Amino acid sequence: MNQFVTLFVGGLFLGAIYSLVALGFVTVFKATHVINFAQGSVLLLGAYVIARAHESVGFALAVALGVLAAAVASVLIDAVLIRRIRRADLGTLAILTLGVDILLATELSRRIGTDVLNIGAPWGSDVTEVAGIRVATSRVLAGGVAAVLVAGFWLAFKFTDFGIAMRSAAEDGEVASLMGIRLNRVAATAWALAGALAAIGGLFLTSFPAAGVTGSVGLLALATIPAVVLGGFDSPGGAVLGGLIIGVVSVLTAGYQEELSFLGRGLGGVAPFAVMLLVLLVRPSGLFGTREVTRV
Amino acid sequence: MSRWLGAAVVVVLLAAVPIWFEAFWLQTGLFAMAAIIAAIGLSILVGIAGQLSLAHAFFVAIGAYGYAYLADRIPPLLALVAAVLLAGVAGALFSPIAGRVRGIYLGLASLGLVFLGQHIFQNATGITGGYRGVAVPPFSLFGFEFTGADGLVVLGVPYGPLEKLWYLGLVLVALSLWYGHNLVRSRPGRALATVRDSEVAAATNGIDVVRYKAAAFTVSSMYAGLGGVLMALAFGRIVPESFGLLLSIDFLVMVVIGGAGSVGGAAAGAVFVTALPLILNHYSGSLPLLAEPGSGGVGAAEFSRLLYGAAIVAVLLFARDGLAGLVHRKERVV
Amino acid sequence: MHDLRVSYAGAVKALRGVSLSVPEGSVVAVLGNNGAGKSTLLRALSGTLPASGGAITGGTIELRGKALPRDDAASIARSGLVQVPEGRRVFANLTVEENLRAGGLAAPDRAKRAEARAWVDELFPILRERATQRAGLLSGGEQQMLAIGRALMASPQVLLLDEPSLGLAPKIVERVGEVIREINARGVTVVLVEQNAAMALAVADHAVVLEVGEVALRGTAEELAESEAVRERYLGVSTQAAATGTRVESSAQPLAVEALSVRFGGLAALSDVSFTVEPGSLHALIGPNGAGKSTCLNVLSGVYAASAGSVRYGSHELTRLRPHRIAALGVARTFQNIALSPRVSVLDNLLVARHRLMRSGFLADGLKLPRARRERAEHEARVREIAELLGLTELERPVGTLSYGTRKRVELARALCAEPELLLLDEPVAGMVRDESAAMADAISRARAELGISVLLVEHDMTFVMGMADRVTVLDFGKRIADGTPATVQRDPDVLKAYLGAAA
Known part of the structure; x- marks a missing residue:
């Protein structure tokens, strides 16, 4: 029982990080209808900048630089490439971001080589005790940051002019533009936010207990895909919940590896995808996604 | 008449390749042929039927492992056929999801299949040998062994496994292209294209949309399975790592670069994506641009990845119909 | 401006x-x-x-x-x-x-x-x-x-x-x-x-x-x-005298719509609509935009599910069938906003409608077996005939390169290629010039006479249907407000109000 609670809580904290990255995914999708496969390499870019910069400028400024770099890269992807073929179908746009991901990830992993870069977080490998459960300090912080950011997003979406513009554009871009809402600006903002969220996600995904920034960190963002699909692509709340579910599922299956050994080794990595497939069988548009009317 | 003459020249030239070219080129060519076959299948699924799939590597793996496992037990030719059917069954089993889930959800759901497959191939050690992989039994046809054991020499060139496989590859590629061309222009091909453009219109024209989506997945998976068998034979030993997400993405890129829906385009895309890194790597010593691996500069592997990423972006931004579109400049379609 | x-x-x-x-x-x-x-x-x-x-x-x-x-x-x-x-x-x-x-x-x-x-x-x-x-x-x-x-x-x-x-x-x-x-x-x-x-x-x-x-x-x-x-x-008050009553010999069965209702969420798109399309007749379903005409057509062809009521074609209950099953009964339809495959040739678009009449599949077609080739040739010949009936030439061109009016005709031709008994037409002349719509009316009448089919025509434009329909059902706000011959419907006060507003 105690082990279960420990794993569950650990899963929630990991899930919080996924939620952040997934939230970025959904924000971009809602605002511009793009499945952004480049999210992974943007995440890597953020983490890479932080890891390279922290020794010379200090951790706090390094984080700011990393977030900025990721946000700028993200906006550029939209403004330079996506915007040119804005009305192409989802698949085409998704594959375009895949191409960008390959370019960015190749260059970054070339720079990193076989090194493992230290992210330089001041909390290092500290462990905190929360209600009798020992959790890595970085994960607790991640949970806190995620909670603050998700709440901030929710408030901003709900109450600010920007939030209203964003939601209007997401619901009906054409009418939003008839109301004077500048869609390109909304798009740029959404991409910037997604980049920033990816960088923050990258920071925590490469902090302890993870070893550091390696060339393959971008692949970690793949774990958020089941989260996004689970939640339903156009639902920010769904993305957050999906992230938490995926975190818990992967930590639990990894933790109970021995008991689940009949399902094979390394279950933690694949369980989220299995859960995603099962959910899609029952609900083809995820848990909270918008469904279509026709039946054929 | 001149068309037939041209085709005959091409056939003769391709058939003569093992006599003139060294093993590296044969190996590269075989990988490209395996990719061509599998890519045709994905092109039919994505381009004609309009279903985005990132699971292609999984079905390729089913074909590869299916052959490796069965060829020890039944004649290799039967094993080849059985492996292709097995991949088809796997595709059909996935079709409840493929039939229900649309568009991008399908693409991402199929991504799950690749990861699930990796997990299974790593763990089903009895069949796959786990991460250490499994040896692929050589092909043989009615007692003719595709090995070097018989000491066959043609025009002074010893014919070993690669040389013999080359011909098997050519035949399989030719059959695949032919079937693909026929299919696209036929009743099922039209039905799939209609499903792609409007499911409602397809259904009101009497096409069972769910069934045809499943059929598209099945046929495409069978192509993948055949490509997998050839790939396994070319590798000689297969490990799960070869059939991961990266391979799936490779296939999608082949289809996009070639021009989705074009059988010939998929073949061209497959050659580009498969052969480019191998050739760059082969000549990395003599190309001044490229650095030695590990020296910090842009190495052959990275250079080909960059080229490949850039090709995707360039094709999507500037030539949406891919290589096929560049060859057949068609009238602009609304 | x-x-x-x-x-x-x-x-x-x-x-x-x-x-x-x-x-x-x-x-x-x-x-x-x-x-x-x-x-x-x-x-x-x-x-x-x-x-x-x-x-x-x-x-x-x-x-x-x-x-x-x-x-x-x-x-x-x-x-x-x-x-x-x-x-x-x-x-x-x-x-x-x-x-x-x-x-x-x-x-x-x-x-x-x-x-x-x-x-x-x-x-x-x-x-x-x-x-x-x-x-x-x-x-x-x-x-x-x-x-x-x-x-x-x-x-x-x-x-x-x-x-x-x-x-x-x-x-x-x-x-x-x-x-x-x-x-x-x-x-x-x-x-x-x-x-x-x-x-x-x-x-x-x-x-x-x-x-x-x-x-x-x-x-x-x-x-x-x-x-x-x-x-x-x-x-359409002053259009030429209606040439109605020209019912044709037909193998079609009656289409009976009874108390049909469709709701989307809380919104009633159709409530309690009934009418019958007699075999061989040209029945028009008209009404202002948003009256529920297209919804009705979508239910008849199986695209939307009915919330209540029934649609019977002969002895078949259509509301329980998926669209391709309905098509198999010989019910074909067109779409108002043209649902053709733009990159595919006219001929192949038309051949799609032959799907239900053809048999060859992945094996026979992929291997180019003789029977697949024979079947293809027979059906292609018939498709060419129907294309000619509608004055379509250049069958090899991709549909996307054709003009709007021609695409509308291809859409109609495709429905006819299905050899239907009952043809459902969704606004066949929307967006057409007068000459074009006259030609379309002519094509529809000719096809009906030569092929012996019943036609249900959904139309917004009242003038268009007055000259050709045997019977007219008028919808407004999802309800049936009139049903009868064109002449009676044209004088119906409710219809006048629906079309010209309260002031009429």
């Missing part, structure tokens, strides 16, 4: 040199049938053409002597030209309050925003009551008020209204008319695009009638209201 020309994707000419000047402070009505170019005109004004694949190919648009940007909807809105889109299109998942805030984003400053807000509250007290509700939960009329209120929040100098009376009850339409007058009284110039001629002419100072991308009539509202030409265009 001067000599405006617009085309879609280089192929379809939607506006051919339209000039219109709207005096400051006036209300100008733009009238015309479906496909006359009204929406295109508004899209050109509001800068939303590119979103639908269109482009201005000539002419100028100026607001107070300053040229407007062509494709930047947001800056056009911010410069004071604000559009209320057709079909309301409120942000359904946002609350009423948030919808109004979204409109206010284009307002020049905070003071203007507050001023506009007070005005909207005064004009539409109901919106204040419903402020915290999701806009999607409002009734159609309330949504229209919200859409207008949302646009007013931007403090427009010119307000464009696209079909504000669409699908609304006569009482509410009257209220919309009053609101337009009140808005105009505050100095806002209004451009009103309407199919409801009576309502539009009642509030407008000037009016133009568009027909297939050109100005057909223009004048003051009074002049046009008196005009015979307008009456004819809307009611």
Whole structure:
């Protein structure tokens, strides 16, 4: 029982990080209808900048630089490439971001080589005790940051002019533009936010207990895909919940590896995808996604 | 008449390749042929039927492992056929999801299949040998062994496994292209294209949309399975790592670069994506641009990845119909 | 606006040199049938053409002597030209309050925003009551008020209204008319695009009638209201004597629609509709936009599920069948907005309809077996015959490169290639020039006579069906308001009201 609670809580904290990255995914999708496969390499870019910069400028400024770099890269992807073929179908746009991901990830992993870069977080490998459960300090912080950011997003979406513009554009871009809402600006903002969220996600995904920034960190963002699909692509709340579910599922299956050994080794990595497939069988548009009317 | 003459020249030239070219080129060519076959299948699924799939590597793996496992037990030719059917069954089993889930959800759901497959191939050690992989039994046809054991020499060139496989590859590629061309222009091909453009219109024209989506997945998976068998034979030993997400993405890129829906385009895309890194790597010593691996500069592997990423972006931004579109400049379609 | 020309994707000419000047402070009505170019005109004004694949190919648009940007909807809105889109299109998942805030984003400053807000509250007290509700939960009329209120929040100098009376009850339409007058009284110039001629002419100072991308009539509202030409265009009153009663020999079975209802969420799209299509007859289903005609057709072909009621074709209950099963019974249909495969040749598009009649599959076709080739040849021959019947040539061209009118004919040809017993046609002449629609009417009649099929024709344009239908069913707000021969329906007071508004 105690082990279960420990794993569950650990899963929630990991899930919080996924939620952040997934939230970025959904924000971009809602605002511009793009499945952004480049999210992974943007995440890597953020983490890479932080890891390279922290020794010379200090951790706090390094984080700011990393977030900025990721946000700028993200906006550029939209403004330079996506915007040119804005009305192409989802698949085409998704594959375009895949191409960008390959370019960015190749260059970054070339720079990193076989090194493992230290992210330089001041909390290092500290462990905190929360209600009798020992959790890595970085994960607790991640949970806190995620909670603050998700709440901030929710408030901003709900109450600010920007939030209203964003939601209007997401619901009906054409009418939003008839109301004077500048869609390109909304798009740029959404991409910037997604980049920033990816960088923050990258920071925590490469902090302890993870070893550091390696060339393959971008692949970690793949774990958020089941989260996004689970939640339903156009639902920010769904993305957050999906992230938490995926975190818990992967930590639990990894933790109970021995008991689940009949399902094979390394279950933690694949369980989220299995859960995603099962959910899609029952609900083809995820848990909270918008469904279509026709039946054929 | 001149068309037939041209085709005959091409056939003769391709058939003569093992006599003139060294093993590296044969190996590269075989990988490209395996990719061509599998890519045709994905092109039919994505381009004609309009279903985005990132699971292609999984079905390729089913074909590869299916052959490796069965060829020890039944004649290799039967094993080849059985492996292709097995991949088809796997595709059909996935079709409840493929039939229900649309568009991008399908693409991402199929991504799950690749990861699930990796997990299974790593763990089903009895069949796959786990991460250490499994040896692929050589092909043989009615007692003719595709090995070097018989000491066959043609025009002074010893014919070993690669040389013999080359011909098997050519035949399989030719059959695949032919079937693909026929299919696209036929009743099922039209039905799939209609499903792609409007499911409602397809259904009101009497096409069972769910069934045809499943059929598209099945046929495409069978192509993948055949490509997998050839790939396994070319590798000689297969490990799960070869059939991961990266391979799936490779296939999608082949289809996009070639021009989705074009059988010939998929073949061209497959050659580009498969052969480019191998050739760059082969000549990395003599190309001044490229650095030695590990020296910090842009190495052959990275250079080909960059080229490949850039090709995707360039094709999507500037030539949406891919290589096929560049060859057949068609009238602009609304 | 001067000599405006617009085309879609280089192929379809939607506006051919339209000039219109709207005096400051006036209300100008733009009238015309479906496909006359009204929406295109508004899209050109509001800068939303590119979103639908269109482009201005000539002419100028100026607001107070300053040229407007062509494709930047947001800056056009911010410069004071604000559009209320057709079909309301409120942000359904946002609350009423948030919808109004979204409109206010284009307002020049905070003071203007507050001023506009007070005005909207005064004009539409109901919106204040419903402020915290999701806009999607409002009734159609309330949504229209919200859409207008949302646009007013931007403090427009010119307000464009696209079909504000669409699908609304006569009482509410009257209220919309009053609101337009009140808005105009505050100095806002209004451009009103309407199919409801009576309502539009009642509030407008000037009016133009568009027909297939050109100005057909223009004048003051009074002049046009008196005009015979307008009456004819809307009611088909003076068209030639109907050639009805020419029922053909047919193998079709009767199609009986009984007490059919369809609901989407809380919205009733069809309620309790009944009619019967007799074998071999040409039955028209007409009604204003939003009356539920297309919904009805979608249920008949199995695309939408019925909420209640039954549709029987002979002994088959269609509401329980999936679309391809219905097609297998010999029921074919066309789509209003053309559902052909654009990159595929005309011939292959037509062959799709032969799907249910052909047998070859993945094996026979992929291996090019002789029987597959033989089958293909037989069916291709028949398809070529039908194409000829409809005057289609160039069967190898991709459909996407053809003109709109030709594509409409391909759409009809495809349905005929299915060798149907019952043909469902969804607005076959929408957006066609008069000559083209006459040719289409001729093609439909000829196909019916030669192939012996029943036809159910959904049409918005009353004049078109009057000359050819055996029987007419009229829908309005999802209910059947009339059913009978064209002559009786044409004189039915309810029908007049539905088409011309309360004033008729």
